[in-house]
Amino acid sequence: MTRVQESAGELLRRWRGHRRMTQLDLANRAEVSTRHVSFLETGRAKPTRAMLLRLGEHLDIPLRDRNALLLAAGFAPAFPEHTLSDVPMAVVADAIRTILDAHAPMPALVVDRHWNLVDANDTVALLTDGAAHWLLEPPVNVLRLSLHPDGMAPRITNLGQWRAHVLHRLDHQIDATGDAELRRLRAELADYPGGIDAAGPGPALVVPLRVRVGEHDLAFLSTTTVFGTPLDVSVSELAIETFFPADGATAEYLAAQHPRSDH
Known part of the structure; x- marks a missing residue:
């Protein structure tokens, strides 16, 4: 049609x-x-x-x-659209890589408007280890990867709480953008098993991501960074997701995985 x-x-x-x-x-x-x-x-x-x-x-x-x-209305577009590999985006690409590298040993990644992975630092592999190969093939959708039964979901120990957080965040994004692709993604994620636990196990200021890595139970708080006053379509749609240890045990584990040499 x-x-x-x-x-x-x-x-x-x-x-x-x-x-x-x-x-x-x-x-x-x-x-x-x-x-x-x-x-x-x-x-x-x-x-x-x-x-x-x-x-x-x-x-x-x-x-x-x-x-x-x-x-x-018959006018030319006002805002250019580039990929990170395009020459005009070199400064933005360098800034993103600097942020990702500097955030190690903590996980950090960059996503586009549909939550497809654009770039990540090496620590993110700790969180995705064990996920089905097909979920890790580009384009990797990080929300699908985190909530799918073949992805990270079996290792997320507060899955119901994290699902509620992800779906609520998508609701806000859909309300702001009206994006049909995000609506389809939300419907898909809502059909995954795992339940919804909006309240969580106790009072909390933010929703942590609690994930089992080997024999360790790690806890992370996430923040989102976007570019201020972007004039490029692609830049306006990028978001940098950074994760910080939510407890001392997680901080110690990450430090042990990425020891810093003394100079």
């Missing part, structure tokens, strides 16, 4: 609805009239490139979708 291409006005209306904003809300934020917003959405007025970029910013539309909005 051929999908009908949405017009710029239809895209604006859809994103405004997704953001739960009225035409008055958007008009006030963009400092234009409600009548103008209405005319743009219905196609009675032709938007300028500058106006689409302005509305896209106030609607907090992802850069990839702002390009789609411009294309729908």
